[in-house]
Amino acid sequence: MNLRLWAALLLPPFAGGINTVVGYMVSNYDCNVHNRHLVLLVNLFCLMLCGISALLVLKLKQRIETEFDDSSKDLRITRLFLRKLSLWFAAGFALLVVAGSFATMLMGACDL
Template sequence: MRDPLQSTQPSPAEKRTDVMLWVALLLSPLAMGINTIVGFTVAHWTTDTARKGACYLVSAIDFALCIFAFAISASYSRISRGTEDAEAIDGRRAFMAKVSMLLSVLAALLVIAGTIAVITLHPTD
């Protein structure tokens, strides 16, 4: 393991891992953002046309993003299994992977909540 106090450069493989962890971490907020902001915009159109299809499409895309984020972070989390998330460098990767897994679960809950709204409510309500 690299010494966290040394000023050595991370290797290209490590850099790739870190980039993937960032991607996994930011996918779920992206899904949340699409769910609320795009969902909100599309819902106006749903109300005008009385067709809910577009809202379901938004939910489906978001849900796919959450699953994707979960899959990436879960795979990294498996690699770093056994590493305490308070340790340096490898622990930090385990930490990021776990945070991003939980974040994708939370994002999925938000998407489900939005979808329940679309199912329950009628466009003219």
């Protein structure tokens, strides 16, 4: 469970970084061939990573609250906090990816 929580917490910033760095690297190629499909593919991949991150922790709330192997209330509260933070990270970085996708669609291939 801890691995899922930490993976879900760290995956959205990783996806946002990939979207920014690889998106700019690919945009140079897209300018040369006058086609934006590769940038949109990177955006879609990063959006899927954010969605996978949210799915990892979406149904963990009930399992965290009813966990019998750990009697520490502080650990359960920490896990619930990590779950909420992971969902907020997934939503925030998904918004970043969607904003980058809009910029890709509204601008020309060589304007990025």
